[in-house]
Amino acid sequence: MKESKRQLHKLSTKFVEATTEPGRHGDGGGLYLTVRPGGSRSWVFLFKVGSKRYEMGLGSFDARGQAGFSLAQARAKAAGAQAQLKNGENPLLASRATQNELVVRENRTFGAFADSYLASIQTRFRSSKTVVDWKRNIEVYAGPLREIAVDRISTDDVLSVLEPLWETRFRTAREFRGKIEQVLDAAKVKGVRSGENPARWKGHLEIILGRGQKRKAKHHPAPPYRSMPEIIRKLRQRHAIAATSASLALEY
Structure with missing residues (x-):
């Protein structure tokens, strides 16, 4: 059964901004303004699925709809939740699933x-x-x-x-x-x-x-053949001091 226009939009922006009376103030259609003893205000959407009652927070009140939600914005959110109910969805569970998905995405970079x-x-x-x-x-x-x-x-x-x-x-x-x-x-x-x-x-x-750039072997130029006797002489001088496999191999 649809709610009549009389049952909807009971609150006014002026009342929402001015009231300090703690408690819940109904706007109709399941939308309520909750005023706490300290004066803070927030929106809540109350609904039933079967015999179970649910309470869905819609955010804080802000007349300009910047840091929170204005009366018009809260009504729009409540209307969206009502539409989900008509489609057989639980708006609270759907909202939680969306938030969980966002958290997973943020943590899965x-x-x-x-x-x-x-x-x-x-x-x-x-x-x-x-x-x-x-x-x-x-x-x-x-x-x-x-x-x-x-x-x-x-x-x-x-x-x-x-x-x-x-x-x-x-x-x-x-x-x-x-x-x-x-x-x-x-x-x-x-x-x-x-x-x-x-x-x-x-x-x-x-x-x-590919397999990356291969380093090219650095080759030393061959000595002129006329210098070979002097090279051999110097190598044999090294042998006399301490025979090394490197000098012997080089002489070979």
Whole structure:
């Protein structure tokens, strides 16, 4: 049965702003203004599902709707909750589920997950240096990834932090890539990520990055053959002092 217009919008903005009488003041449609003994005001939505009564906080009162909610805004929120009830939803449980989802998202950035993962495994390390290396990798080198949701990290994201290191600091980059892969594998095990690991090496990043820049051997120029007698003489002088495998090999 629908509430008549008389039963709705019983409160006025003037009353809401001025009243200091503690208690609940009904506006109709399940919306109430709660005034506390100290004078603070907040909105609450009361409703029933079956035989069970629920109380859903809608926020504090603010005439301008900036730090809290004005009367008009509170009515709109209550109307939204009423619509959920008509659709068979419990607005309080739906609101809690949304808040929980937001909390999970905030705590599931790559940075937050990597930090918590490191905290869970650092007791396995034999050296404190390993912990320092991990921290440097996930806090400094992986800095551009930290605010990205862990389930949104892509191959392009991984390449963006690896490529600047790959040709100049190959060993560091190689170890760094392994740590990213390990963090993303852990995220998949924890159920906060799915699909292929974008930091995977075999059959994936190896195709794009290759095996890094190989250092070229530095060769010394061969001495002129006319200088060989003098070189041999000096080597044999060294033999007389202390025979070394290096000088003997060089003479050979």
